[in-house]
Amino acid sequence: MSDRRxxxxxxxxxxxxxxxxxxxxxxxxxxxxxxxxxxxxADKAIQALTKQEVPRRERIExxxxxxxxxxxxxxxxxxILGRYWRKATARQRDEYLALFEDLMVASYVDRxxxxxxxxxxxxxxxxxxxxxxxxxxxxxxxAGGPPIRVDWRVGVKDQTHKIVDVIVxxxxxxxxxxxxxxxxxxxxxxxxxxxxxxxxxxxxSLKKTL
Amino acid sequence: MxxxxxxxxxxxxxxxxxxxxxxxxxxxxxxxxxxxAVAEYEEVNDPAEPTNRAFFEINLALDKVILxxxxxxxxxxxxxxxxxxxxSLLNNLRSPIIFFNDVLQGEFKRAGTTLLRFVINSTIGxxxxxxxxxxxxxxxxxxxxGQTLAKWGMPEGPYVMLPILGPSNPRDAVGLAVxxxxxxLNLWLANTNRDExxxxxxxxxxxxxxxxxxxxxxxxEESSLxxxxxxxxLYRQRRADEINQGKGSANMPAPGLSxxxxxxxxxxxxxxxxxx
Numbered sequence: 430m431s432d433r434r435x436x437x438x439x440x441x442x443x444x445x446x447x448x449x450x451x452x453x454x455x456x457x458x459x460x461x462x463x464x465x466x467x468x469x470x471a472d473k474a475i476q477a478l479t480k481q482e483v484p485r486r487e488r489i490e491x492x493x494x495x496x497x498x499x500x501x502x503x504x505x506x507x508x509i510l511g512r513y514w515r516k517a518t519a520r521q522r523d524e525y526l527a528l529f530e531d532l533m534v535a536s537y538v539d540r541x542x543x544x545x546x547x548x549x550x551x552x553x554x555x556x557x558x559x560x561x562x563x564x565x566x567x568x569x570x571x572a573g574g575p576p577i578r579v580d581w582r583v584g585v586k587d588q589t590h591k592i593v594d595v596i597v598x599x600x601x602x603x604x605x606x607x608x609x610x611x612x613x614x615x616x617x618x619x620x621x622x623x624x625x626x627x628x629x630x631x632x633x634s635l636k637k638t639l
Numbered sequence: 640m641x642x643x644x645x646x647x648x649x650x651x652x653x654x655x656x657x658x659x660x661x662x663x664x665x666x667x668x669x670x671x672x673x674x675x676a677v678a679e680y681e682e683v684n685d686p687a688e689p690t691n692r693a694f695f696e697i698n699l700a701l702d703k704v705i706l707x708x709x710x711x712x713x714x715x716x717x718x719x720x721x722x723x724x725x726x727s728l729l730n731n732l733r734s735p736i737i738f739f740n741d742v743l744q745g746e747f748k749r750a751g752t753t754l755l756r757f758v759i760n761s762t763i764g765x766x767x768x769x770x771x772x773x774x775x776x777x778x779x780x781x782x783x784x785g786q787t788l789a790k791w792g793m794p795e796g797p798y799v800m801l802p803i804l805g806p807s808n809p810r811d812a813v814g815l816a817v818x819x820x821x822x823x824l825n826l827w828l829a830n831t832n833r834d835e836x837x838x839x840x841x842x843x844x845x846x847x848x849x850x851x852x853x854x855x856x857x858x859x860e861e862s863s864l865x866x867x868x869x870x871x872x873l874y875r876q877r878r879a880d881e882i883n884q885g886k887g888s889a890n891m892p893a894p895g896l897s898x899x900x901x902x903x904x905x906x907x908x909x910x911x912x913x914x915x
Binding site for chain 1: 881
């Protein structure tokens with residue numbers, strides 16, 4: 430394992446040297462750190478989530494842990510609500526964020542078992558100018574076919590990295606959720622309580638299949 | 640050049656659409672004094688939402704009984720190499736239209752790639768059944784007249800759910816019609832009274848595309864709260880991505896970047912949200 434890590438680190442370092450080229454020192458450092466963050470997260474996720482023999486309950490726990498540790502869950506949840514966040518009471522905000530987390534876990538946990546054997550290759554990194562870095566990657570499928578483009582928007586602050594958006598083939602997870610949730614709120618007279626009801630029913634029905 | 644049957648099909652479709660819009664219920668316009676609500680209304684850009692939702696339901700129902708089961712059987716029971724041959728064949732048949740749009744967009748390098756691909760795959764690739772060009776690093780790309788109009792600066796217009804054809808907007812609907820009418824194979828088939836082949840090709844394309852997006856659509860239907868709104872958002876994002884040729888994600892709005900109170904840096908959200 431440690432051999433593999435150091436090999437990876439070496440490969441990464443040379444890859445970074447190769448790609449970073451003439452970019453100024455500090456900016457390149459930020460990009461390199463974001464690249465390593467995504468590389469190591471992909472590694473961890475594959476280790477923890479793709480094994481069929483791990484019981485599903487255990488996989489759910491692992492996924493929830495990885496999700497909270499590596500995604501800006503509350504920040505994303507807040508951005509999705511947009512102006513309705515201001516209208517929500519403290520209790521509604523807490524309940525909404527908890528349900529949002531449940532929905533993400535229930536929706537995505539099983540997708541990883543299908544990812545066994547897939548490889549993630551980072552193609553480039555681009556700073557956004559607001560302190561975030563977009564890490565562009567391609568997921569290569571063992572079955573063949575064109576690779577899937579996945580861009581990771583990584584927020585960087587005080588040496589910590591958190592994913593704020595995942596963009597698959599040009600479609601952003603956060604933007605899609607914002608449209609989806611926003612539509613539910615509008616159809617419930619602009620009330621966050623309406624969204625919370627729908628979210629609760631959705632996560633309950635998804636949990637039945639868990 | 641008489642392409643009567645094709646034109647007839649399209650004008651029937653056009654008539655259906657016009658009737659649809661005459662019957663269109665309109666989404667309630669926001670209070671003009673509420674700036675946030677106005678901004679949101681413009682962002683959603685779906686003034687015929689009630690009608691669009693009705694067509695979405697009809698399309699979903701038709702999909703459930705016709706296209707979805709066929710696409711399921713297609714992806715589960717046909718060997719992978721057959722599916723990939725059919726896909727290559729259909730892509731190759733689209734080459735003239737892709738080439739035409741590459742040129743109209745001034746993308747001469749991509750036009751060259753399309754032309755080379757067509758020559759290689761039509762010959763060495765056995766009439767397009769085998770994508771030999773991709774193996775020689777001439778990757779497939781799609782283009783359509785909707786994208787060309789976008790490059791020329793035409794705005795997309797409001798969101799429209801077309802009956803049977805699915806999510807669209809006026810710009811893409813025009814693009815669809817132009818591509819269909821200018822397609823040399825379709826023209827030839829129409830002029831030689833072989834319309835059934837036009838339907839066969841269109842149907843096969845529908846099954847091929849539906850099968851390719853089967854799992855993604857299934858996941859989205861299960862995990863979204865409002866499938867209609869999720870599809871509307873995904874359609875716009877996909878089109879924007881195709882128009883920008885996959886180079887746009889750095890300019891997207893995203894959480895944790897904007898300075899206003901709703902979109903703080905993620906860490907403010909982590910702390911503040913729990914104890915506010």
